[in-house]
Amino acid sequence: MAYKLGLIGYPLSHSMSKVIQEAALKSVGLEGTYELMETQQEDLVTRVKYLRSKGFQGFNVTIPLKVPITLFLSSVDNVANVAGSANTIKINEDFSMAGYNTDVYGFLEAIPIDLRKELKGKPVAVLGAGGAARAVGVGLSLLKVDRIDFYVRNIINASDMADNIRNNFPDVKINCVQMENMYSLENYKMLVNTTPVGMKSNSPNTSCVSEKLIKTMHKDACVYDIVYNPLKTKLIKLAKKNGLRTVQGLDMLIYQGAKAFEIWTGKKPDILKMKIAALEEMVD
Numbered sequence: 001m002a003y004k005l006g007l008i009g010y011p012l013s014h015s016m017s018k019v020i021q022e023a024a025l026k027s028v029g030l031e032g033t034y035e036l037m038e039t040q041q042e043d044l045v046t047r048v049k050y051l052r053s054k055g056f057q058g059f060n061v062t063i064p065l066k067v068p069i070t071l072f073l074s075s076v077d078n079v080a081n082v083a084g085s086a087n088t089i090k091i092n093e094d095f096s097m098a099g100y101n102t103d104v105y106g107f108l109e110a111i112p113i114d115l116r117k118e119l120k121g122k123p124v125a126v127l128g129a130g131g132a133a134r135a136v137g138v139g140l141s142l143l144k145v146d147r148i149d150f151y152v153r154n155i156i157n158a159s160d161m162a163d164n165i166r167n168n169f170p171d172v173k174i175n176c177v178q179m180e181n182m183y184s185l186e187n188y189k190m191l192v193n194t195t196p197v198g199m200k201s202n203s204p205n206t207s208c209v210s211e212k213l214i215k216t217m218h219k220d221a222c223v224y225d226i227v228y229n230p231l232k233t234k235l236i237k238l239a240k241k242n243g244l245r246t247v248q249g250l251d252m253l254i255y256q257g258a259k260a261f262e263i264w265t266g267k268k269p270d271i272l273k274m275k276i277a278a279l280e281e282m283v284d
Contacts, residue, residue: 003032004055005264008039008047009062014200014229016278017060020254023277024261024269041068048072051091058090058264060257063196066103066131073099082168083138084161085131088260100263103135106256107226108142110247115190115222116143122189123147127208129158129176132194132226137161141169145189149175151182182209186216192224198233207234214238222246228253231282250278 003025007017021034039047041064048069051059061069066085070076073086074096080086086099108116124145126136129152140148148165152158158176166174185191197208214223223239228249232240239246254275261269 001031003030003057003265004035005032005058005060006035006037006051006056007060007062008037008044008051009065010038010040012036012038012062015062016229016250016253016281017062017257019277019281020257020274021261023274024258027270027273028265028267030265030267039065041065044068044072048097052095052097056091058088058260060260061087061089061131063130063132067134070099073097075099077101079104079135079138082164083131083134084164085134087131087135087256088263090263100260101135101138102256102259102263103132103252104139104142105259106252106254107136107139109255110251111224112247115245115247118220119189120144121146123149123187124190124192125182125185125188126150126192126194127179128152128194129154129161130194134161134164136192136194136226137165137174138168140192141165141172145172147173147175149177149188151177151179153179182213184216185209185213185221186218188217188221190222190224191217192226193233193235194226196227198225198227198230198235200229204230205234207238209235209238211238211242214242214244217242217244219243220245225249226252228278229282231279250275254278 018034025032076099080101083101088100088102090098155176162174222245224247225235226249
């Protein structure tokens, strides 16, 4: 059979998901297509009806729909349940939908093994409070970090996310801090950006953190930007310029996409071919 897969969210002009998922299909000899379908939050009901009626087997979800989509799901995996957000949906034969969070897996897989060990018992700063921030919070908690400080624009809106992580990981300290109150990063082992700032379609030459703040980080700290297009965001460039370790968003995208593909098809795709396809598209 030919697979019908896709991505919903807004904006999608920067997305590499079509490129990597169609490379994944080709790598295991399956026929199919992957469509990009820009969807605003107010159009989610209509979009879900469309996906169910047009024979889609599954789809990915990105900003700003990772939390709202959970209202439509008949089941979720443990990770999506803890995160309170889903980025991968499988449409069953009875048209019910099962939700998964492969972002947590992708986030963790992209971190070098030695760094994962170093993060245990250390404090981490996370920028943002959306669906991706929830997944990052869960991933960091699984690594047994000591504390996660979420720097957010609206603390009230972030409180549900914070409470959810606290309830599931009582040994990890969770704080929500107003973004304007970020004065120093010297205590953090890692800084993670989960906001769209720096994205190709969202002020690509802008960093969500000033170079002055980046200079406060210790030289053995790491900056992780989940934005993958452009490959080197302004934040990543500033971190490299100041001698910090970095993790770029493309690896997270590839790993979460491979896990999603496996959920839809039951087959493991060629991760290297997926990454090469993305890099070739970005160079073009």
